[in-house]
Amino acid sequence: MKIVIADDHAVVRSGFSMILNYQEDMEVVATAADGHEAFQKVSEHQPDVILMDLSMPPGESGLISTGKIHETFPETKILILTMHDDEEYLFHVLKNGAKGYILKNAPDEELIQAVRTINNGETYIAPKMATSLVNKFVKSDGEVNTSDPLQILSQRELEILPLVAKGYGNKDIAEKLYVSVKTVEAHKSKIMEKLELNSKPELVEYALKKKLIDF
Structure with a gap:
């Protein structure tokens, strides 16, 4: 094989x-x-x-x-x-x-x-x-676990979140994922809303805690 x-x-x-x-x-x-x-x-x-x-x-x-x-x-x-x-x-x-x-x-x-x-x-x-x-x-009772990003975020949002946490700008992310800058901005807003985060440091801390990025 x-x-x-x-x-x-x-x-x-x-x-x-x-x-x-x-x-x-x-x-x-x-x-x-x-x-x-x-x-x-x-x-x-x-x-x-x-x-x-x-x-x-x-x-x-x-x-x-x-x-x-x-x-x-x-x-x-x-x-x-x-x-x-x-x-x-x-x-x-x-x-x-x-x-x-x-x-x-x-x-x-x-x-x-x-x-x-x-x-x-x-x-x-x-x-x-x-x-x-x-x-x-x-x-499992069919309900979404609101503490689990793997359940509450879409596949595209799971791609964008680590890149944002690592410090990539909107343009860099757009180029990496072959989407528009406006699409990236929209997804970032959705991520912050779904995870109830208010700032970039909070997002980085969340990504590290959930092992979505490493140091």
Whole structure:
């Protein structure tokens, strides 16, 4: 199977490539340092599986690119590989097309098993996170969690919020996302309104607290 690895750390990309390339049925055909590059590599190589890190500062996060890749290249299975053992992230990426979720500190054997599992069309959830997923479904009553930005913000707003928090101006954001400056301004207003924030510092603090950006 053809595999792409997306992670902002070169040593992580090299380590995972070595593990997977050692398997007779696997070949890492490309690596990427952020979500935008991951999308390009998937477009170029049409891999069977992509390993996607969630947090890849300062580029586009895996949280955003997962939905884009799934929508454009549905045949490519997405395995989230992250340090975040957070049920909010798990629930969101599964709803947006990911087929697996594994923690970075998992043993090599579990990583290999997860890749083979999702390549066979099944879903793989790290055992530690499986209970959280079940509890999320059991407790869900259909109401929106107003403390969860992944539920109350749109996909586009989730793209814009981290960029605003990182200090990008309206024009820079518009160019990155291929939209107009007026569209960016409108989304920023909606974000502030939905999250009940009043200033840029509050938005930065919120983004850090919810792990939408890293220091």
